[in-house]
Structure formats: structure tokens, C-alpha cells
Amino acid sequence: MSNLDWSDLKHALAVAEAGSLAGAARRLGVNHTTVLRRLDALEATLGTRLFDRKRSGYEPTEAGHAVLAHARRMADRVNEIERQILGRDRELTGLLRVTTAFVIMEHLLPAPLADFARAYPGIEVEVTENAFLVDLSRQRPEVVGQSLAHREADVALRLSGQVAEHLVGRNLGMTQCRVYARRGATGLPQSVQPLQELVRDAPWVAFEKDQQGRIYDSWMQSQMAQSRVRVRVDIFNATAAMLRTGIGVGLLPTFMEAGNPDLVPVSDPIPELAAPIWILTHPDLRQTARVRAFMQHVGDALSEQLRAT
Known part of the structure; x- marks a missing residue:
């Protein structure tokens, strides 16, 4: 058990999420023989079979479910550590991922986003049009265990009367x-x-x-x-x-x-x-310079727009 490798667990999690070696390989960006080798190594270390190989795909055994539950908690802890480290970032440079709804992107965000891009040329903003409130504390399943750069979003702009309690931000104004x-x-x-x-x-x-x-x-x-x-x-x-x-x-x-x-x-x-528009981030990221700058600059501009409608 002392030789247990987190990388092997990460590959097992990908197999569980994808249901196949090929799907896990695509999620992790490796070939399927690498996934099989990692899975075999993990099973050999633990001395038990973690998956039943069925025609429908790879299904966790009872032991597999137990191991995967621990592995998911480990993945969450890795993500938490990475968020806290990123939260110490004080540079107004780098990539900032924003998720929002299509209607906000088309009708409210363009001018504030363009102004922000001019004011902070060192920050590259990537906008994903997504009508659902993402959990900013979690990574996409296909990149579990990879770097924080692959998280789904740093900031969310949401048209919603309800937001996740663990996120922080502000109500920018009401829509009618x-x-x-x-x-x-x-x-x-x-x-x-x-x-x-x-x-x-x-x-x-x-x-x-x-x-x-x-x-x-x-x-x-x-x-x-x-x-x-x-x-x-x-x-x-x-x-x-x-x-x-x-x-x-x-x-x-x-x-x-x-x-x-x-x-x-x-x-x-x-x-x-009537519904509010929120600008939100994870508590660990709110002191990151580029997140803080975006939430202040774009948030203020959107608030002004909403007051005028």
C-alpha cells in the first residue's frame, strides 16, 4: 500500500467517468495502453480487481467503488490546494475563464468586456456560453487531477434568482x-x-x-x-x-x-x-488579481447598464 500512486488513481477515476479505456484516454490526453497499464498497476498494488470488464464497458466492483470514493476526495483536495495557490496570484496577466448565458454574452457583455480587454492587455479572457451554473470549485471530469488551468471557469455571470451558497460575488442588478x-x-x-x-x-x-x-x-x-x-x-x-x-x-x-x-x-x-444578474467566483480565487480586476471592472459596467434598462 505504501507504493500507491496518485497518478494511477487519477487514471482509475477517468475510467470510472468514461466507462472505457478509450474514453479515459481521450479525457486524459494519453493512449489507451497507458490507461490500461496504470489500471493494472493500481490493481496489482491493491491486490484486488477494481473494475469488471463487461460488454457495456468498465463497471466498478465493490472494492472499486470504495477506492474511487477515496480517490475523488483526494482529487477534491488537490483542486483545493491548487485554488489556494492560484488565489495568491497578484499578477494582472494570464488566462481568465468566464462562463455565462448566451443572452448575456450577446446583449450585455460585449462593451464591458472590450473595455476590460483594453484596460488589461495582459489578461486573456475566454468566455464560455453556458446556461447552467457551474460549480467553480470542481474541474471537468475529463481533466480530474490535471492542472488548475483546465478548470471550467474562474468567474460566472448568471441570470438567476438562486446561486450556489459556497460561491462569492455580488448582485449586479435586476432584469425585467x-x-x-x-x-x-x-x-x-x-x-x-x-x-x-x-x-x-x-x-x-x-x-x-x-x-x-x-x-x-x-x-x-x-x-x-x-x-x-x-x-x-x-x-x-x-x-x-x-x-x-x-x-x-x-x-x-x-x-x-x-x-x-x-x-x-x-x-x-x-x-x-424579475431576476438578478450575479457575478461570482470561488472564495479561494477572489483575491487573484485578474479575477478581482474583472469582477470590479466588468461588474461595475454591467451594473450601470442594468440601471439604464
Whole structure:
């Protein structure tokens, strides 16, 4: 047991996540013979079989589940150590990964991000459009045990009423939603109408029936059971594209209004759909110079934008 190698455990974790040698090899960036050799070495050291080789893939044995549980805790500890070390970084240089939703990237982030890039030319910002709140304390499964540079994100910008309790950051301001229609479209309302009448009488561009995770989804499901839905889409940008055709009315955040001059609001803001935008990071990273600079610079700019919408 004294010869137990963390690298062997890392390869076993990859096999468990991928379910195969080939999948583990792709995640770790090695060939499958390396993965097999590491797995064989680990099993020989422990004196037990960790996986059953089945036609469907590699499935952990009872002993394998026990070993993998310990290995995952070790991986979390390695990640924690790396985050704390990175958190001591005081240089305004290097890579900064940001994750956000597509609608924020397209309609709110470009100008603040460009200003930040001009102000801090030594920082390279990589933005991933991701509609789900990532756990910034965890790495992607395919890079468990690799360097912190492969973590999914350093900073998250999220349009959400709820955020993970272990993350730190601030509420940048509230967003509002209204119903919109194509300006001048025959048969569609052109001025603010009572919401109940719009729900009852207007043709709609709605979200997918199976969507569950957003407040807009639950609102539509509760309000529009008897509405005339013409088209269903999955994101706000697709809604705006369909509204520009004049096919119906639909829900959009008010911050999209400036980028869609062909659309006119036909409802008042809907109070139950107001939602905050958060800028978030992991506690271990908040003192990193580039993280702190981004959260201050971009956060302030976004707050100002939101106040103007």
C-alpha cells in the first residue's frame, strides 16, 4: 500500500467517468495502453480487481467503488490546494475563464468586456456560453487531477434568482421581462395591453414544453395552458428572431430591446419574472488579481447598464 500512486488513481477515476479505456484516454490526453497499464498497476498494488470488464464497458466492483470514493476526495483536495495557490496570484496577466448565458454574452457583455480587454492587455479572457451554473470549485471530469488551468471557469455571470451558497460575488442588478411584438405587424398588438388579454388572445412564440429550470419556463407553463402557441423555441435569441417575422408575441428581457428596434413592447414589466444578474467566483480565487480586476471592472459596467434598462 505504501507504493500507491496518485497518478494511477487519477487514471482509475477517468475510467470510472468514461466507462472505457478509450474514453479515459481521450479525457486524459494519453493512449489507451497507458490507461490500461496504470489500471493494472493500481490493481496489482491493491491486490484486488477494481473494475469488471463487461460488454457495456468498465463497471466498478465493490472494492472499486470504495477506492474511487477515496480517490475523488483526494482529487477534491488537490483542486483545493491548487485554488489556494492560484488565489495568491497578484499578477494582472494570464488566462481568465468566464462562463455565462448566451443572452448575456450577446446583449450585455460585449462593451464591458472590450473595455476590460483594453484596460488589461495582459489578461486573456475566454468566455464560455453556458446556461447552467457551474460549480467553480470542481474541474471537468475529463481533466480530474490535471492542472488548475483546465478548470471550467474562474468567474460566472448568471441570470438567476438562486446561486450556489459556497460561491462569492455580488448582485449586479435586476432584469425585467416584457411581452414584445413586431412593430407594425398586422394582427398583433402595437401598444401596452393587459397581460391577461395577451395570454388569452394573442398568438405566441413560447418556450419548449419540457423546459423546467428557468422561472420563465414555469411562468409560461402556468399562464399559457390555453394560449395559441404558434412556435416553440429554447432561448431568448431564438424568440427574438421569430418575433421579427411577425408570427406572434413573445417574452424577452428588456435589455434586449435596444438590439431589436423592430420590436415593440406590448405589456408592462412582469413582476414575477424579475431576476438578478450575479457575478461570482470561488472564495479561494477572489483575491487573484485578474479575477478581482474583472469582477470590479466588468461588474461595475454591467451594473450601470442594468440601471439604464
